C-alpha cells in the first residue's frame with residue numbers, strides 16, 4: 001500500500017544537472033553524480049509521492065507508458081527500499097530501463113494524476129525512479145544474464161540492432177530460439193549508438209547491455225548489410241534458407257531534405273545525421289568528425305529531438321553562435337487544456353538541457369534562401385516570419401510569410417533536422433517483395449507479419465520515426481508473434497498491438 005499523503009510531504013524534484021560550464025567541456029551525461037546514498041534517498045522520497053491510483057493512467061499504453069511499466073508497484077517498492085524487487089518488477093516489462101530512463105520523454109508523467117493540478121507539486125518523477133532502479137540493479141548485481149532453460153532448435157534472424165531489434169532478440173533468445181542480429185554498421189545499437197549523443201546517454205550503458213545479450217546467447221554480426229552486395233553482406237536467399245523467421249527492425253532512417261530552398265546545394269548545408277553520426281564516432285575513438293561546428297555560426301532548422309541533439313553537439317564542438325529555427329509558433333510552457341487535456345500528451349514548449357547551455361531559438365520563421373560566398377560555401381540565411389496553415393480538403397501544409405521583412409543572419413554550418421521520411425529504399429525490401437506505404441513504412445497484419453510469410457517488422461520501420469519506448473514495446477510484441485509463429489503458442493508478453501497509437505484529441 002502506497003503512502004496516500006506522500007505527495008503532500010514533498011514536491012517533485014528532477015535530477016540535478018552538472019553546471020553548464022563544466023558539462024559543455026566534455027561529452028559525458030549532463031546529470032550530476034550525487035553519490036549512491038544521496039541519490040537513493042532523493043529517489044525514495046520521489047517514489048513516496050506516488051498515490052497508487054485506482055486507475056493508474058501512467059501505465060496505460062494509450063495515455064501513459066507503451067510498455068505498460070508497472071509504475072505504482074515499483075514506486076512503492078522503492079519507497080520501502082526494496083530495490084531488488086523493484087528491479088524485478090521493472091525488468092518484467094522493460095528490457096532496457098536505463099535507455100528509457102535516460103531518453104524517454106515520459107508520457108507516463110504527463111498522464112500522472114498529480115499532473116492534473118499544479119498545486120499537487122507536479123507529477124511523480126517516474127523516469128528518474130526508473131533510471132535509478134536500473135542503475136541500482138546494475139550496481140548491486142541484480143541484473144544478470146538470463147539464460148534460456150530450453151532450446152527450440154528454431155533459428156531467427158533480426159535485421160537491425162536498434163532498440164527494437166535488441167528487445168526482440170533478447171525476448172526470443174530467452175524463449176530458447178537461436179537468434180542472430182545482423183547489423184550493417186560497424187557497431188551495434190542503431191540510433192542509440194550513432195544518432196543520440198553521448199551527453200544524453202553514455203554508450204558504456206549500451207555496451208553493458210550488449211554484453212548481457214551476448215552472455216544469454218544472442219549472436220551478433222556487424223558490417224553486414226542484409227540484401228546488400230558489399231563485403232560482409234548476406235543475401236536475401238541465404239537469409240530465407242538459414243532462418244525459420246526474420247524480424248525487420250531496420251529503422252526509418254531516410255532523412256527529410258529541403259531541396260526547394262535556394263542554396264541547399266552550398267557547402268556547409270547538411271542533413272542533421274551527417275553531423276551527429278561522425279560526432280558520435282569521434283566519441284567512440286574514430287578520430288575527428290569531418291563536419292564540426294567549431295568557430296562556426298550554426299543554424300539548425302527543425303525544433304525536435306534531432307535538432308536539440310545537433311544543438312548540444314554544436315555547443316560542445318565550440319560553435320561561435322547557435323540559432324535553432326522552427327516554422328511553428330512557440331507552444332505554451334504548460335498544458336493548454338483546450339488543446340491537449342489531461343491525460344493526453346501535451347503540446348508544450350520542449351526545452352532540452354542543450355538550450356540552457358548557449359545559443360538561441362526563433363519560432364514562426366522559415367529560411368527563404370541560403371546565400372554563399374564565391375567558393376560556394378554557405379555564409380548567410382535569409383529568414384522570413386511565417387504562419388503555417390493546412391488545406392482543410394487535402395491536408396497539405398502551406399507556409400506563408402507574414403510581411404516583407406527579410407532578416408539576413410550569418411551561417412557557416414546549416415543543419416537540417418526536419419524529420420525522417422521512413423525506411424530507406426534498400427535491396428532487402430525488393431528481395432523480400434515488400435513495398436513501402438505512402439508514409440514510407442512497412443505494414444503488417446495483426447500478427448506483426450508482413451506480406452512476406454515468416455517476415456515480421458517492428459520499431460521505426462513499422463511505426464515511422466518514433467521513440468525508444470515504442471521501439472522496445474514493438475520489439476517485445478513482435479517477439480511474442482514470432483514465438484507463436486514458430487511454436488504454435490507463446491508465453492512471451494505482447495505490450496502493444498500493431499495499430500496502437502497514443503491517445504489524442506480530435
Ligand SMILES: Cc1cc2nc3c(=O)[nH]c(=O)nc-3n(C[C@H](O)[C@H](O)[C@H](O)COP(=O)(O)OP(=O)(O)OC[C@H]3O[C@@H](n4cnc5c(N)ncnc54)[C@H](O)[C@@H]3O)c2cc1C
Pocket residue numbers: 103104105159160161162163164165166182183184185189190191192195196200224225226227228249250251252253276305306309426428458459460461465466467468469471
Ligand atoms: C538524433 C535522434 C535523437 C533521438 N532522440 C531520442 C530520444 O531522446 N528519446 C527517444 O525516445 N527517442 C529518440 N529518438 C528516436 C529513437 O532513436 C528511435 O525511435 C529508435 O532508435 C528506433 O529504433 P529502431 O530499432 O526501430 O531503429 P534504429 O535505432 O534506427 O535502428 C535500425 C538499425 O537497422 C540497421 N539496418 C538498416 N538496414 C539494414 C540492413 N539492410 N541490414 C542490416 N542492418 C540494417 C541500421 O544500420 C540501424 O542500426 C531519436 C532519434 C534521432 C534520429
Ligand code: SF4
Pocket residue numbers: 064065066067069071100101104105106107108109126127130469
Ligand atoms: S518507459 Fe517512458 S513512459 Fe514508460 S515508465 Fe519509463 S519514462 Fe515513463
